[in-house]
Structures are given as structure tokens and as C-alpha cells.
Amino acid sequence: xxxxxxASAIVQVAANHGNGGAVLEVLVEVGExxxxxxxALQFAWDVAAAGTPCEGARLVVRLVAVAVxxxxxxxxxxxxxxxxxxCRACGTPxxxxxxxxxxxxxxxxLAPEVGHAAHR
Amino acid sequence: xxxxxxxxxxVLSKNDALAAELRRxxxxxGVLAVNVVSGPGSGKTALLEVVLAALLGRGVRAxxxxxxCATERDATRLARSGAPVRQIVTAGICHLEARMVEQHLDxxxxxxxxxxLIENVGNLVCPTGFDLGEAVRxxxxxxxxxxxxxxxxxHIFTSADLVVITKVDLADAADFDRxxxxxxxxxxxxxxxxxxxxxxxxxxxxxxxxxxxRRRQG
Numbered sequence: 457x458x459x460x461x462x463a464s465a466i467v468q469v470a471a472n473h474g475n476g477g478a479v480l481e482v483l484v485e486v487g488e489x490x491x492x493x494x495x496a497l498q499f500a501w502d503v504a505a506a507g508t509p510c511e512g513a514r515l516v517v518r519l520v521a522v523a524v525x526x527x528x529x530x531x532x533x534x535x536x537x538x539x540x541x542x543c544r545a546c547g548t549p550x551x552x553x554x555x556x557x558x559x560x561x562x563x564x565x566l567a568p569e570v571g572h573a574a575h576r
Numbered sequence: 577x578x579x580x581x582x583x584x585x586x587v588l589s590k591n592d593a594l595a596a597e598l599r600r601x602x603x604x605x606g607v608l609a610v611n612v613v614s615g616p617g618s619g620k621t622a623l624l625e626v627v628l629a630a631l632l633g634r635g636v637r638a639x640x641x642x643x644x645c646a647t648e649r650d651a652t653r654l655a656r657s658g659a660p661v662r663q664i665v666t667a668g669i670c671h672l673e674a675r676m677v678e679q680h681l682d683x684x685x686x687x688x689x690x691x692x693l694i695e696n697v698g699n700l701v702c703p704t705g706f707d708l709g710e711a712v713r714x715x716x717x718x719x720x721x722x723x724x725x726x727x728x729x730x731h732i733f734t735s736a737d738l739v740v741i742t743k744v745d746l747a748d749a750a751d752f753d754r755x756x757x758x759x760x761x762x763x764x765x766x767x768x769x770x771x772x773x774x775x776x777x778x779x780x781x782x783x784x785x786x787x788x789x790r791r792r793q794g
Contacts, residue, residue, distance in 0.1 A: 458671055458702035465587045473581055480578055484587065491704030491731035539730040540763045551767025553734065559588060559705060564581045 459496040462559070463504035463515075469561045471509045479513045481565035487520040487558040488539070494519065522556030591706055594674040598681075598709025605686035608792035609694060611672075611708045613732060614716035615725075616698030619742040621650045622775035623716065624693055628657040630785045631691055641680055642695040643672040650695065660684060671702035674709055691788065700729040712791050715765075718742040719752035723760060730764040737791075738769050740784060745774040 470479045486492050494517040501515040525532045526543035527550055536544040543550055586592055602609045614620050624640060631638040639660040642650045651663035662680045664672060677694060684692075694710065696703045715736035717725050720743060726733040733739065739761055747754075761770055771787060773780035 458669075458705075461669070461673075462587055462705075465590070469585050469587060469589070473583055473585075489704075489731050489734050491701055539727075539734075541734065541766050542763075549762050549766030551734070551765065559586060561583060561585050561587060564583065566579045566581060568577055568579070 459493060460500040460504060462492055463497055463500035466501075466515070466561055467504050467508050467510045470513070470564055473561075473564055474509050474566050476509060477569055478567035479510045479564055480567055481514045481516060481563075482510065482561060483516045483518060483563035485518050485520050485558045485560045485562050487556040488522050489553065489556040490559045492559060518562075520555055520558045523554050524550045525552040525554050526550050527552060588705055588707075591674045594678060595707035595709040598674055598678060599711070601686060602692070602709060602711065605689065606792075607686050607689050607692050608712065608788060609692045609708070609710040610712045610714055610788060611694050611696060611703075611710035612714045612716065613696045613700070613703045613736075614698065614718075614742075615700045615721065615729075618698075618716050618718035618721060619775060620695050620698065620716055621653055623740065623742055623773060623781075624654055624695055625657060626775045626778060626781050627785060627788075628654060628659045628693065630781050631788075632657060632659060634785070634789075636690045636789065637688060638691040638693065639684055639689055640693040640695065641677060643676070643697045645669070645697060654695075666697060670697055670699050671706050672696050672708055673706050677708050690792065700725075700732050704731045704735055712737045712788065714738045714740055715768075716740045716742050717757070719744055719747045720750045723753050723757035726757075726760040726764045733761070733764045733768075736765050736768045738771065738784075738787065739765055741770065741772045743774060743776075744772045744779060745777045 470482050505511050521534045523534045528548040529546045531543050531545040533544045640654050641662050643664040645668050648663040651661045655661040664676050664680050771784050
């Protein structure tokens with residue numbers, strides 16, 4: 457259960473980009489080969505976020521399907537069968553994974569800055 | 577109004593950056609770093625005992641780091657080879673991270689080392705996304721675990737450069753079906769080199785050592 461480590465790392469990234477302000481929502485992309493369980497990540501999220509600018513924020517996970525490049529016919533595309541690393545066009549086995557290992561924070565929704573009007 | 581910020585930052589970017597730095601250090605010193613991963617009990621430590629002995633026997637300067645949740649038992653076993661060995665006790669953490677490797681390199685003279693074997697915590701899930709700066713990732717599968725293990729834990733197997741099938745001396749006793757295992761590996765690890773070994777009989781150990789040294793010369 458390394459998801460608590462992952463959740464804490466997401467909190468850090470979000471807090472850094474949020475300049476300490478409250479974070480309302482965090483969108484992460486998780487590749488099917490990243491080895492991260494979205495359910496376990498959600499479960500760990502509240503624990504990791506407690507006492508940080510992410511406390512109470514919603515974690516949204518967008519799964520990224522695996523795509524490979526074929527060494528023989530050059531086709532790039534998603535797998536025909538889940539987690540069977542073969543070219544969908546010609547069936548050649550290929551380890552050339554072009555998508556599906558992602559583990560990225562891609563969007564943050566931040567609360568309005570308090571005292572914004574006072575700066576005018 | 578709430579504001580949205582678009583970004584694209586790796587969740588493990590801190591680990592990735594540190595791993596990249598370690599990789600530069602290893603490459604700069606001519607050290608082949610090998611990350612050895614498997615489930616608990618598949619024979620990583622027994623394999624590394626014979627691999628360390630074989631490396632030292634060939635005059636290769638080898639050392640090892642070994643990760644476990646608790647105890648220094650594996651380091652004690654590996655140190656009997658005569659190689660410098662350090663235990664990384666993770667205190668419950670289920671995988672090694674680049675910072676743990678970095679913290680345990682103090683005192684190892686990388687300039688006088690050829691191969692660094694890093695035995696990960698026994699776990700086929702969590703080590704997947706944690707780059708340790710290794711040049712080669714070895715994933716072990718023992719014949720007693722079932723031929724379909726790669727299909728059940730595809731994430732780690734897809735990240736393997738080398739798959740080592742261990743305990744082949746028990747293959748018949750375990751009714752190990754090679755064709756099924758190789759077919760599973762072709763599905764999830766089509767680019768990996770597969771080597772069969774037995775730490776008990778020594779079978780395949782020379783092949784594995786030769787493969788590692790070949791990759792060191794790159």
C-alpha cells in the first residue's frame with residue numbers, strides 16, 4: 457500500500473502550486489501501468505490531505521489506457537486486450553509503451569484568494 | 577471565483593529527479609546498478625548470494641544494498657560473500673525509494689565498484705513506480721509461485737529489463753509449465769530477457785552474471 461506515499465506526494469505538488477492557498481480539487485492522470493490503485497489512492501487521500509491546503513479537496517483520477525508502438529508495422533495504438541502488450545494491428549509483441557505509465561498532477565482548482573480586493 | 581491551474585507535474589518528480597542524479601553518479605563511476613524485485617519468498621536473497629559469489633570469483637568488484645521492512649538478516653546473509661553490504665530497513669514502507677538508496681551509499685567508494693546489486697523489499701506492486709537510478713531492473717519469478725504470476729502483477733513485469741525464473745531445480749516438483757510461463761511473459765514483458773536459475777544447483781547463474789556484465793559494457 458504505497459498509495460499513502462503517492463497521495464502525500466500529490467498533496468505536496470498541489471500545495472506548492474497553490475502558493476499555500478486552499479485547494480478545492482486536484483485532477484491526476486494515472487496510467488494503467490503506473491501500479492497505482494485509484495480506489496486505494498482515494499482512500500489514502502483524506503489522510504494525506506488532513507492539515508494541509510488540500511484538506512477537504514476533491515481528488516479526481518483520470519485513468520490513461522496503455523498504448524504501444526509496433527516495431528514491425530509502426531502502428532501506434534491502445535491494446536486490443538487489457539495488459540497484453542501486442543500491436544492491435546498485426547499482433548506483434550512489443551514493450552514500446554508510449555502511454556500508460558503516467559502519474560501526473562494535471563489540473564488544480566484553487567479557492568479565490570482571500571483579501572484579493574484589498575490589493576487594488 | 578475559484579481559479580483553475582493547468583500543470584503537468586510528475587507525482588513522483590522528487591524521486592525521479594533524485595533517481596536521475598543517482599543514475600548519473602553510477603554511470604560516471606562505471607557502476608552497473610541493478611534493482612532486483614520480486615514477491616516475498618521467491619528467492620531474491622538466495623539468488624544474490626550466489627550471484628555476488630560468482631561476480632567476486634570473476635574479479636568483479638560487487639556490493640549490495642538490501643531492503644526489508646525490518647531486521648538486518650538479509651544483509652548478514654549477503655555479507656558472507658565478502659562483498660560490502662548494507663541493509664536498508666524501511667520500517668514498514670513497502671518499497672525502496674531513491675532517497676533511501678542515496679542515504680545508504682555513504683562509505684561505498686563508487687569509483688572502486690563495478691556492480692551494485694539493490695535488493696528491493698519483497699513486493700510485486702509498490703516498487704513499480706519508484707526509480708532507484710538503476711541501469712537494469714530484474715524481476716524474479718519462482719517456479720513455485722505459479723506460471724500466471726506475470727499476468728496477475730503485470731505492472732512490475734512490464735517494467736522489467738530482465739526476468740529471472742528462480743528455483744528451477746523445483747520445476748518438476750511444482751509441475752511448472754514452462755510454455756505457460758513464457759507465454760505469460762511474452763504478454764506483459766515482451767522486451768525482457770528471460771534467464772532460468774537455481775541458487776541451489778548453480779544452474780543459470782553464469783548466464784545471469786554474463787548478461788549483467790554484458791549490460792555493464794553496454
